[in-house]
Amino acid sequence: MAFKVGLLGLGTVGTGTAEILLHPAQRHPLLQEIEIHRVGVRSLDKPRRVQFPAEMITTDLESIVTDPAVDIVVEVMGGLEPARSLMLTAIQHGKHVVTANKAAIARYGDEIFTAANAAGVYVLLEAAVAGGIPVIEPLKQSLCSNRIQALTGIVNGTTNYILSRMQTEGSDFDAVLADAQRLGYAESDPTADVDGLDAADKIAILASLAFGGRIKLPEVYCEGIRKISAADITYAERLGFVIKLLATAKRDSEELDSDLLQVRVHPTLVPKTHPLASVNGVYNAILIEGDPVGQVMFFGPGAGSGPTASAVVADILNIAAILKVGRAATDANGTPILDPLLSCSHQDYCPIAPIEALVTRFYVRFLAKDSAGVIGYLGTCFGKHEVSLESVVQIGMRDDLAEIVVITHDVREGNFRQALTEIQTFDAIVSIPSVLRVL
Amino acid sequence: MAFKVGLLGLGTVGTGTAEILLHPAQRHPLLQEIEIHRVGVRSLDKPRRVQFPAEMITTDLESIVTDPAVDIVVEVMGGLEPARSLMLTAIQHGKHVVTANKAAIARYGDEIFTAANAAGVYVLLEAAVAGGIPVIEPLKQSLCSNRIQALTGIVNGTTNYILSRMQTEGSDFDAVLADAQRLGYAESDPTADVDGLDAADKIAILASLAFGGRIKLPEVYCEGIRKISAADITYAERLGFVIKLLATAKRDSEELDSDLLQVRVHPTLVPKTHPLASVNGVYNAILIEGDPVGQVMFFGPGAGSGPTASAVVADILNIAAILKVGRAATDANGTPILDPLLSCSHQDYCPIAPIEALVTRFYVRFLAKDSAGVIGYLGTCFGKHEVSLESVVQIGMRDDLAEIVVITHDVREGNFRQALTEIQTFDAIVSIPSVLRVL
Numbered sequence: 001m002a003f004k005v006g007l008l009g010l011g012t013v014g015t016g017t018a019e020i021l022l023h024p025a026q027r028h029p030l031l032q033e034i035e036i037h038r039v040g041v042r043s044l045d046k047p048r049r050v051q052f053p054a055e056m057i058t059t060d061l062e063s064i065v066t067d068p069a070v071d072i073v074v075e076v077m078g079g080l081e082p083a084r085s086l087m088l089t090a091i092q093h094g095k096h097v098v099t100a101n102k103a104a105i106a107r108y109g110d111e112i113f114t115a116a117n118a119a120g121v122y123v124l125l126e127a128a129v130a131g132g133i134p135v136i137e138p139l140k141q142s143l144c145s146n147r148i149q150a151l152t153g154i155v156n157g158t159t160n161y162i163l164s165r166m167q168t169e170g171s172d173f174d175a176v177l178a179d180a181q182r183l184g185y186a187e188s189d190p191t192a193d194v195d196g197l198d199a200a201d202k203i204a205i206l207a208s209l210a211f212g213g214r215i216k217l218p219e220v221y222c223e224g225i226r227k228i229s230a231a232d233i234t235y236a237e238r239l240g241f242v243i244k245l246l247a248t249a250k251r252d253s254e255e256l257d258s259d260l261l262q263v264r265v266h267p268t269l270v271p272k273t274h275p276l277a278s279v280n281g282v283y284n285a286i287l288i289e290g291d292p293v294g295q296v297m298f299f300g301p302g303a304g305s306g307p308t309a310s311a312v313v314a315d316i317l318n319i320a321a322i323l324k325v326g327r328a329a330t331d332a333n334g335t336p337i338l339d340p341l342l343s344c345s346h347q348d349y350c351p352i353a354p355i356e357a358l359v360t361r362f363y364v365r366f367l368a369k370d371s372a373g374v375i376g377y378l379g380t381c382f383g384k385h386e387v388s389l390e391s392v393v394q395i396g397m398r399d400d401l402a403e404i405v406v407i408t409h410d411v412r413e414g415n416f417r418q419a420l421t422e423i424q425t426f427d428a429i430v431s432i433p434s435v436l437r438v439l
Numbered sequence: 440m441a442f443k444v445g446l447l448g449l450g451t452v453g454t455g456t457a458e459i460l461l462h463p464a465q466r467h468p469l470l471q472e473i474e475i476h477r478v479g480v481r482s483l484d485k486p487r488r489v490q491f492p493a494e495m496i497t498t499d500l501e502s503i504v505t506d507p508a509v510d511i512v513v514e515v516m517g518g519l520e521p522a523r524s525l526m527l528t529a530i531q532h533g534k535h536v537v538t539a540n541k542a543a544i545a546r547y548g549d550e551i552f553t554a555a556n557a558a559g560v561y562v563l564l565e566a567a568v569a570g571g572i573p574v575i576e577p578l579k580q581s582l583c584s585n586r587i588q589a590l591t592g593i594v595n596g597t598t599n600y601i602l603s604r605m606q607t608e609g610s611d612f613d614a615v616l617a618d619a620q621r622l623g624y625a626e627s628d629p630t631a632d633v634d635g636l637d638a639a640d641k642i643a644i645l646a647s648l649a650f651g652g653r654i655k656l657p658e659v660y661c662e663g664i665r666k667i668s669a670a671d672i673t674y675a676e677r678l679g680f681v682i683k684l685l686a687t688a689k690r691d692s693e694e695l696d697s698d699l700l701q702v703r704v705h706p707t708l709v710p711k712t713h714p715l716a717s718v719n720g721v722y723n724a725i726l727i728e729g730d731p732v733g734q735v736m737f738f739g740p741g742a743g744s745g746p747t748a749s750a751v752v753a754d755i756l757n758i759a760a761i762l763k764v765g766r767a768a769t770d771a772n773g774t775p776i777l778d779p780l781l782s783c784s785h786q787d788y789c790p791i792a793p794i795e796a797l798v799t800r801f802y803v804r805f806l807a808k809d810s811a812g813v814i815g816y817l818g819t820c821f822g823k824h825e826v827s828l829e830s831v832v833q834i835g836m837r838d839d840l841a842e843i844v845v846i847t848h849d850v851r852e853g854n855f856r857q858a859l860t861e862i863q864t865f866d867a868i869v870s871i872p873s874v875l876r877v878l
Contacts, residue, residue, distance in 0.1 A: 016731060025695050026586040028651070030779050126581060132732040134573075134581030141580070142565060142573030145752030147465040212467070256464050275738065278717065292455060292745025293571040297738040299714065306731025313584030321780040328765025340469050341760040 003320045004037035006070035006095070008061055008086060009077030010048060013100050013127065014039075016309025017076060018050045021316075030317050030324075040064045040077075065090035072319055074312060075099040076127075084108045091115045091123070098315040100127035100308055103192075106201035106217050109208065113344040120336035122322070122343065124315035129202045130155055130284045132307025133300035137318070139209045139288070141341050146290030148210040150250035152439075155202040157282035157302040158186045158193035159225050159245040163233075163267075164280040167242060172230045185282065195224035196265040199247040206286070207249035207263045213350035221264035221355040228267055232365065232434050235395055235405050241269035241363075242277050243436065250289075252353045261350050262358060269363050269438040318342070356414035361390065361438035364406045364420070369428045371402035377426055378406060385419035387411045401430055407438060442759045443476035445509035445534070447500055447525060448516030449487060452539050452566065453478075455748025456515060457489045460755075469756050469763075479503045479516075504529035511758055513751060514538040515566075523547045530554045530562070537754040539566035539747055542631075545640035545656050548647065552783040559775035561761070561782065563754035568641045569594055569723045571746025572739035576757075578648045578727070580780050585729030587649040589689035591878075594641040596721035596741040597625045597632035598664050598684040602672075602706075603719040606681060611669045624721065634663035635704040638686040645725070646688035646702045652789035660703035660794040667706055671804065671873050674834055674844050680708035680802075681716050682875065689728075691792045700789045701797060708802050708877040757781070795853035800829065800877035803845045803859070808867045810841035816865055817845060824858035826850045840869055846877060 005021070007014055018039070024031035039052055040061040058064065065073050065086050073090040075083055075097060083104050087097050092115065099105065105112065105128055116123045126136045130153070139148075154160050158180065165176045177194065180186035192198045200222040204215040225245050236243050246268040252260040270277045275297050279285040284302025289295050301307040322339065329337040338345070368374040371394045382389055390407045397403065408416065423429055444460070446453055457478075463470035478491050479500040497503065504512050504525050512529040514522055514536060522543045526536050531554065538544065544551065544567055555562045565575045569592070578587075593599050597619065604615045616633065619625035631637045639661040643654040664684050675682050685707040691699040709716045714736050718724040723741025728734050740746040761778065768776040777784070807813040810833045821828055829846045836842065847855065862868055 020584050020731065026698075028583040028780070031584070133735055134577040137581045138573040138577055141757055142576045142753050143749065144467040144756050145459050145470065145749050259465075290749070292459065293749035294740045294743075294746055296572050296740075298735070299738065300735030301733045304733075307733055310582065310584050310729065310732035314581050317583050317780060318580055321778045322764070324768060325761070325764070325776055325778050326767025328767040329763060337764055339760045339764050341467065341756060 002033050002035040003071045003323060004035050004069050005316060006038050006064040006067060006073045007036055008040045008064060008073065008075045010039055010041045012305045013076040013308045013312060015049050016305035017074060017312045020309055020313045022050070028317060030320055034316060034320060037070055038064045038067060061086055062089065065095065066093050070095055071323070072096045072098060072316055074316065075101055076312060080104055080107065087112055088115055091119050091121055094119055094121060096121045096319045097123045098312055098319065099123065099125050100312055102128040102198070102201040102205060106204045110214055117338065117343060117345055118335070120338060122319055122338065124318060126315050127308045127311035129205055130286060131302045131304060132310045133284055133286070133298050133302065135286050135298050136209065138298065139206065143288065143290055143293060144341055146293050148288065148290045150289040151206055151210050151286065152246055152248045152276065153203065153206070153286035154244055154276055154279050154284055155247050155286065155302065156193055156199040156245060157284060158190065160279065161185050161282045163225060163228065163243055163245065166228070166230060166233050170230055170234065173226060173228055194226055196222045196245060199245060199265045203247035203249050203263055203265060207261060207350065210249060211261055211350055212346045213348050214346060215263060215350055219263070219352040221266065223266040225267050227434060229434065232436065235365065236269050236363065239407065240272055241438070242272060243267055244270045244276060246439070259351060260353050263352050264355065267436055269436055271439065274439060356417065358413040359410050360413065361410055362408045362416055363436045363438050364432060365434045366404045366432055367398060367401040367430045368404060369401060369430060371404060374402065374404065374428045378423065381423050382419050385415045387416050387419050441472050441474040442510045442762060443474050443508050444755060445477050445503040445506060445512045446475055447479045447503060447512060447514045449478055449480045451744045452515040452747045452751060454488050455744035456513060456751045459748055459752045461489070467756060469759055473755060473759060476509055477503045477506060500525055501528065504534065505532050509534055511535045511537060511755055513755060514540055515751060519543055519546065526551055527554055530558050530560055533558060533560060535560045535758045536562045537751055537758065538562065538564050539751055541567040541637070541640040541644060545643045549653055556777065556782060556784055557774070559777060561758055561777065563757060565754050566747045566750035568644055569725060570741040570743060571749045572723055572725070572737050572741065574725050574737050575648065577737065578645065582727065582729055582732060583780055585732050587727065587729045589728040590645055590649050590725065591685055591687045591715065592642065592645070592725035593683055593715055593718050593723055594686050594725065594741065595632055595638045595684060596723060597629065599718065600624050600721045602664060602667065602682055602684065605667070605669060605672050609669055609673065612665060612667055633665055635661045635684060638684060638704040642686035642688050642702055642704060646700060646789065649688060650700055650789055651785045652787050653785060654702060654789055658702070658791040660705065662705040664706050666873060668873065671875065674804065675708050675802065678846065679711055680877070681711060682706055683709045683715060685878070698789060699792050702791050703794065706875055708875055710878065713878060795856065797852040798849050799852065800849055801847045801855055802875045802877050803871060804873045805843045805871055806837060806840040806869045807843060808840060808869060810843060813841065813843065813867050817862065820862050821858050824854045826855050826858050
């Protein structure tokens with residue numbers, strides 16, 4: 001008995017996937033029962049690292065997802081359409097789906113999982129978040145006994161690479177981005193990465209799994225790293241922090257009757273002693289806090305052909321393993337019952353707290369005409385808005401202006417923003433070049 | 440439909456397990472379908488944190504593993520017997536088993552998995568290695584597409600706690616061990632931990648999963664931390680290393696036709712920049728290197744009631760999830776076919792290379808009468824045995840003797856040992872207080 005795979009896409013991840021499937025030696029013996037049946041590509045003429053007989057390759061992707069011989073459709077083409085439609089058609093034709101497509105799942109997860117549950121098929125997506133790092137399956141299975149409290153991750157390799165290099169080299173964002181583009185670590189249109197959108201897709205998916213509800217992507221607060229300057233990295237370093245783009249999903253309250261979540265992506269000052277502080281370059285890491293497990297962290301390569309393909313093929317094998325066992329139980333409609341840990345059956349949306357309600361520490365940098373008077377003013381104005389300060393430091397002079405860095409204690413973001421609005425009206429304050437949250 | 444658990448043991452882990460099962464709020468909804476049916480204890484009179492009705496508790500453990508109503512036997516009593524016999528009886532009675540018992544699995548895994556395969560039941564053991572850190576299931580499932588090359592872990596919390604404190608405080612082994620015993624971080628008989636036996640059990644289990652073969656426990660090379668001195672920790676630090684008790688399982692060769700493994704536990708000098716170097720205190724971490732995933736690391740609490748119970752209950756839920764799906768396929772004898780990723784079906788033993796064949800760097804400390812002549816002699820004698828040296832440093836004087844630390848390049852352990860034997864005969868060498876491997 002062989003399980004037949006229809007592969008949609010033969011780019012970086014598709015090629016990596018094919019390479020594993022074609023070289024099963026010293027891997028799990030179940031691999032020998034997986035067979036690539038058909039491969040769908042955009043163009044037949046492109047030179048490729050992996051060769052298939054001409055009759056296996058087609059540009060007619062629809063014919064693959066409707067092919068009665070195909071058991072598992074592997075969608076590694078990326079993009080929203082036609083990926084979404086092809087996955088839905090595959091599901092309607094009773095095929096299981098493995099996808100690496102975070103963008104499509106974060107936006108159309110609802111529709112896709114509803115269809116999959118109705119059809120009694122699995123949609124697995126380990127590769128969609130953090131590349132080769134096992135995190136989706138551990139969240140679904142190994143940590144399923146926990147009440148997850150928080151999930152904090154570095155889930156975008158491009159921005160972590162840029163921030164790490166800014167940190168090491170003291171360079172500014174634009175210079176490092178340009179070099180990262182030249183080296184292939186950043187796309188020519190870097191928007192999805194540097195503006196935090198890719199990380200937002202991923203944290204929406206992780207939050208959905210960790211907290212057992214659906215997430216409305218537009219409710220995920222998202223702020224990128226374009227405004228991070230070499231100066232901020234230096235000052236953060238002096239104060240004992242590194243700056244990381246963190247994706248966070250956590251319960252807003254410890255109460256058992258509250259299901260309000262915070263789900264957000266923003267650059268964050270991370271204390272140097274924190275486990276995430278030492279995750280550098282293109283590496284990803286996800287820290288999960290649960291009751292009763294405590295803190296566990298998963299670390300590894302967050303992207304790339306090999307790591308992502310490792311996750312894709314693991315999902316293929318997991319589906320094959322389930323099919324080997326056979327599925328005996330059906331629901332009232334005769335549809336096979338899905339493994340409740342592996343399927344996504346939650347129907348409700350998680351309520352998400354507005355960013356104004358967030359309680360956090362802040363780092364804020366001011367440029368001011370006259371530091372003596374200003375520090376007193378800042379203290380008074382913050383105090384009026386219930387923002388208590390941990391430290392106020394005049395770092396030095398920049399362009400004849402006093403450069404003042406303030407770190408607050410935990411404050412309500414709304415109060416802090418009101419204080420800033422008032423402070424901006426003060427004559428001596430020339431500008432507020434950066435406002436960052438502190439972990 | 441509820442799944443009925445027979446719980447063997449109500450100590451630290453058993454109590455943690457019961458607490459999760461009795462408090463399902465905000466955890467996976469499948470937990471609500473798990474029911475503790477009976478609890479087996481050694482003594483009925485002990486005061487307990489979790490209360491059960493008298494009719495549920497018994498000292499007759501045999502009656503639990505043969506109880507027709509029990510679906511899943513959870514063995515968290517520890518020890519070799521009667522744990523082994525009870526698991527085997529449970530299996531013979533068609534019950535799935537969840538165990539946290541690394542000692543029993545490392546010794547009797549063969550017998551237990553053979554029986555489980557014949558009976559068509561699962562034996563899951565996430566809690567047996569690294570407490571709450573998901574590592575068994577990720578190895579079986581999320582990384583199953585990889586050819587695992589190496590697995591290196593800090594898998595014993597007690598020794599990591601002792602070494603971390605020796606490092607921070609500059610104290611000697613005996614003093615820290617005594618304090619760790621007082622604080623409950625070390626057992627009154629610390630042998631299994633400090634002599635590396637517990638780590639050896641765990642690496643045998645991990646190696647078996649990672650490399651798909653059985654491991655003969657006596658073939659695992661095992662060296663503990665009793666001989667590590669404050670002096671070695673200081674010198675290692677000066678040279679850029681920390682000392683950790685590492686458990687390692689790796690392929691001895693990159694050749695695809697070789698299945699020879701190294702499986703060993705010993706204190707090791709770890710470069711400070713290595714991800715495992717910053718794993719301190721009772722934390723555990725496992726670094727897995729696979730093709731094509733690269734390096735992934737799992738980090739978290741390696742022991743304790745909550746973390747271990749998290750893993751035990753995850754295994755219970757995983758079995759319940761499989762049973763919900765139903766099992767349709769059977770073999771020729773009518774036995775249900777097991778999920779090939781979750782079961783342990785390998786029959787063959789992995790060949791393990793003798794420690795003499797290991798190629799590694801060494802750290803060795805000599806006390807000598809006369810350093811000038813000695814350094815020349817050491818160089819010559821090591822050279823004769825094909826041991827090339829990375830550095831030779833006279834650290835200082837101790838008890839009127841010159842203290843010399845040598846770090847070698849990669850050498851064959853057998854050659855290195857021969858050189859040491861010869862060096863010991865040299866008059867000026869008074870003693871060789873420590874020999875450690877370097878990562």
